[in-house]
Amino acid sequence: MKNRPLLSVCLMVLCIIAFMVVWGRERFIKELRPSPIERYAAEGDNITICGKIYRQEQKENCRMIYLKENSIYSNSKKFQESKIIIYTNSSQKLHIGNQIKVCGKVSFYEEARNPGNFDQKFYYQKQGIHGKVRSDDIQITDYKRNKLKDRLEKFRMNWQKMLQREMGERDGSALAAILLGEKSGMDQEMKELYQVNGIGHILAISGVCFLCWVFLIGEKMA
Template sequence: MSIKLTVWVILGISIGFYAEVTPLLPLIATVVLLPLLYWTIKKQSSSGFPYVESLVAIIAVALGTFVVGVSTNKGMPNFYGQLDVEHPKVWHLKVEEALKPNAYSHRYVAKVISADKKRASGKLLLSLTPDSLLHPLEIDDELLVHASLENIQPPLNPYQFDYRSYLQKQGIQHQIRTNYPSILKTEKNSNTLFGHASRFREHIISKLKKKAFGADEMAVIQALLLGKRDDISEDTYNNYKNAGAVHILAVSGLHVGIILFILEFLLVPLERLPKGKTLKLVLVVLLLWAYAFVAGLSPSIVRAVTMFSFVAYALYLNRPTSSFNIIALSMLFILLIKPLFLFQVGFQMSYAAVFAIVWIYPKLQRFWFPENLIVRKTWQLLSVSVAAQLGVLPISLFYFHQFPALFFISNLLIIPFFGVDFGLWYSSYCFGTLERIAPIFGQCF
C-alpha cells in the first residue's frame, strides 16, 4: 500500500507544480473527502468497485498537490510575489543556505521575513559581489537590504544548463543582486538547528585546517567527510567525474550507508539484552542523525539520513519482502515534508540506486555465489555497484547524456579504501581520538 500511496502523492506533486494549483483547492478536497472515506470504509462490502482505494488515491493526489503548493508559497496569503516586486523595497531576509561561491559572486538562499515592514514569505536567491575585507554571511544571519527583485535569466544557448528551471524547482523565483556594503545585518537573530549544525561543521573544519594537510587533500577531506565542496578544484572534480566516482564527493547515501553498516556491526552485542534489538535500532537512528548534524544538516544529508533511518527499520524487521514498502514509505515521508525534492536529480538518483540494489543485487547473488572468500567479496562489491549503476542509468543518460564506464574499476578500487578511511574517521570522532590519529588519517587520504 505504501508504494501506491507514494505514486499517487508523486502524481499530485507533479500536477500541483506544473499546473500551479493554489493550495486552497486540494485542501478543501481533502477535508471534504476524509469523512466520506471513513463512511465508505464502514459501509463497503468485500466485493464490487474499489471505492475505498479510489478515494484514498484521490486524497493522496490532493495531498501531494497541497504540500507542493505550500512549499512554493504560490497562492499563500503572504507570498512576496503578490506584492509590487518591480519597485525597490526594504527586504528583511534570513540566510537559510550558503551555495558554492565563484570568483564573481557569493550566493545564498534567503527566506523572506518582510518587505517594507509588511510580513511576507517565500525564498530568494541573494547574490553578493565578493569582498575580501568582509566575512561571508552565515546560516541564520538576518539582514536588511534595499533592492529590486530580478527575474532569473533563462539559458542563452540551446542545451545549456537551465539554472532558472533548477531554482524554480527549489521554490525560488527571483533574485537580489547587490554587494556586502549595501546590506545591514540585524543584531538579533533567531538561531535554528540548521545554523547550529553549520557552525559546528565550520568548527570541525577549522580544527582540521590546523593539521598538516595540503590544500588539495583538505578540500577532498571537507567534501568526503563533511559535505563541503567549496574548495575542490575543477581538475580534481573532473577526475572523479570521469572515473565514475564523483558520488563520493557529495555526502549522501554512500556515506550514510557506510555508517549504518559500521553501527549495525558494532552494536550487535546489544541484541543479547532484553529488548536489545529495539535499543539497537534507536541508537543507530540517533547516531545517524548525529552525523547529519556534524555534516551541517544540508538537504542532501538530511534526505539520505531519513532514507537510511527507514532502511535501519527494515533491517530491524528482517523481512526482505518489506524492503520495497519501507523504502517507499521513506520516500513518502520525505516528499510530504519537502515535496520539491522530487525534482532534484540527487533525490531521483538516490532512490533509483536503492530500489535497484534491493531488486537486482539478490538476483546477481543467486546467479553466481563463489566459494572463494576473496572472489565472493569482490563479486558482492561489483554486484552492488552494477545494480546501483543500472538503476541510475536512465537518469544519468537523460540529464547528463553520458555513462561513466570506468565505474566498474573505480568502485572496486576506491570504495573499499574509502569505506575503511571514512569508518576510521567516524569511529575516531565518536570516541574522541581524532586528535591522535590525524597524521595517520592524512596519510590515508
C-alpha cells in the first residue's frame, strides 16, 4: 500500500462514500428524513386528512388516490404533510384538483427485508410520500379541478385499457408502463426484473416524454 498511494486514496474515498450512504443518507437527502406523519402518528392510528388530488391509479383490487398539501388531524394534533396516498374501494367520481376530506387508519411502507429486494419504503420516500391510509370515507370539500391534468389522466387510462385489450394483460401493461409511465397494471415479476437490471428508469422517463409530446400536440391543435 505504501508504494501505491493512488490505491490508498481510492480506498479511503470508497470508505467515506460507503459511510455517508449507510450513516448519513437521511442527513443529505431531505426526502428520507422522518416526516411529520411519522413523528406524530403511529401505525393503526385513526386520522383525518384534508388534501388536494394530484394523481389517481386504478389497481386490480383497489384505487390509489395521491394527495398533496395535506392538513392532518391525529391524536388531537394538527400538522402538515406534503404528500400521502389513500387506498380505497370507493367508486366515487373524483377529479385531479379536487379537495377532499378522508378519515381512516394510517400505516407505513415496509423496508426491504433482504438485500436486493424491492424497498417499498425507500421508493415512496424518494417521492416525498411517507405514509398511506386505507379508507372508503371520502368527502369532496372543493369541486374545483385541473381540467388539463384531468384530461391527460383519462387519456392515459384509456390508452392503458386499449393496450391491455389488444395485446393481453401482461404485454399490454408492460407497453403501457414504457409508453405512458403507467405501472399500476404491470406484472410485479416483470417490474422487479426492470429494477434489478437497473433499467427501471425507462418506465418513468418514457412516460414523461410521451405525456410531454401529447401536451405539445394539444397546444398546437388548440
